Amino acid sequence: MTAMDFSKTSLWVSLASITFNPLFWNLAARQEYHTHWITKLFNGDKYRGCYAIAITIFTLGIIRDFLYKQALLEQPEWAILDNSFVRAIALLLIGSGMTFVLSSTYMLGITGTFLGDYFGILMDERVVGFPFSVLDNPMYVGSALSFLGSSLWYARPAGLLITAYVWLVYTVALQFEGPFTTMIYSRRATDTKSDTKDKKANSKKKKKL
Template identity: 45%
Template sequence: MYHLPHSLDCCEGLGNVDYSKVDLSAMAVFFSYMDVTDSSFVVAVFFIAFNPLFWNLVARWEHRTRSLTRIFHSPYTACYFLGAIILLLNFLRTHCFAEAMKSQPKLEALDSLPGYYSGAGLMAIGIIFVVSSFLALGFVGTFLGDYFGILMEAKVTCFPFSVLDNPMYWGSTTIYLGWSIMHASPAGIILTAITALCYTIAMLYEGPFTEEIYHQKATKSK
């Protein structure tokens, strides 16, 4: 799928390779194909970082104050409202992602049928994880219903949670990676890496907080 520059591809023995130099050289070649100061790229980075920050801050604010529940007179309606905003923000992020890829040159090593089909395969895998995760959790479970006090009776352990933690996040990341490879876009691959980083940070905050919510539920039920 990837083709290294000839100067890196002709090493005879792995033991003789200076990996720090190889990594730096590969990164230099990769970044030479793109302009990280391009406005569309910068906007895409903004929304990639902003979206998980937004829904985590709003959800924690709701959990602490129940303000949205009071405004809409129902935790379910409030959750649907936040879910709709998150969906709109994600559509906007995807649009910005696409515009960033359009504005940047393609990577010749990926601009081929094998690259295209590999990317399509990754997108298919990502879609399976995202859709199956949504079906397993439902709308409320997917869009932070537990922060609104809408708790599930038991932890979901069916597919895809049986094979992967946080399948919605990793499925979305895989979709972006496949999409980037299909378009032979180094900018898209970099944006995918930023997406993975932002999701990883979000999971570090969401996981313990969600566990604490259910711990409080278990304590009250005793």
């Protein structure tokens, strides 16, 4: 039994989409942080800029999922995976994945989910409730689980290999996103301390006068 048909154009288009999405939002967000180019497109309104990139990322995600489904349907099917037990596992994986993604979005909000910190829209404190209480990166884990569940639902072993690639891409993306986000919040903490010291210094001067 053949697991994957590499001659199908749909497979490579799907892999390209999976690669492109995190590459796009990381590059776009970093440029926004350094130059505010998206905010400038919306006359200095960082919230409108953040909502715009949120819509863009969401749309790209829908396109990616559509291309993934098309790729799966053109790949070889394994009869051993085509049974009610495997489909039940598939539904469980998809349900779990969607739970992680949706609950993450609910906890973070639109700006927290879609790179608001790169726009200067920072959260007051770290989110520690579910699903962040059980996973460090629930959105990425949830997305990967949905890919895995879909591959089992359609009984396509190629989907298992694509899911492994999805996780590899997400892992690489996290190596860039994590440290950069930490830097943003560390810089805010440093600026806040500096402002506090300046205020205290000015207060002392006024008392002396």
